[in-house]
Amino acid sequence: MSATIREQIITTYVTRLAAWTTANGYNHNCGATVQRAVQHVEFKDLPVCVLFPQSEAVEQRYNQNLCEMTIKIEAIAALGTGNASIIQEELLGDIIKIMTDQSVAVTALIEDVVYITGGGAELINPEEQTVGAVAEFKIKYFTIIGDPYSQ
Secondary structure (H helix, E strand, C coil): CCCCHHHHHHHHHHHHHCCCCHHHCCCCCHHHCEEECCCCCCHHHCCEEEEEEEEEEEEEECCEEEEEEEEEEEEEEECCCCCHHHHHHHHHHHHHHHHCCHHHHCCCCCCEEEEEEEEEECCCCCCCCEEEEEEEEEEEEEEECCECCCC
């Protein structure tokens, strides 16, 4: 069987996050390592971004479900000699920019993308000097009632 609409959207964003590079106009190269729903990343893999699919709310409209899925993005980078607060703000800006990029954000599958919360994260591992940021987005999309594979 094919992937659900939800899974297709998640996969689209995992692929999109790979474009998160300085060559593409971002502050960091978090697209070098994109992971999905992992709790631990290795220092050697930094910078890294992790996509966490979250719960969704559903509202019925005629013969369709309007789904609002939350996706959380965490970005982690090495602190090095930089200022942690500045790096966090750069990471947060990068996350917002890549997740709301209109070339991906509104497609045939996605109705809307809304940035709902975000900010700097505490040092993930003070011994390894890592710093991060996190942001959450509401992804709105439709499915046919009883058929998560179709719109």
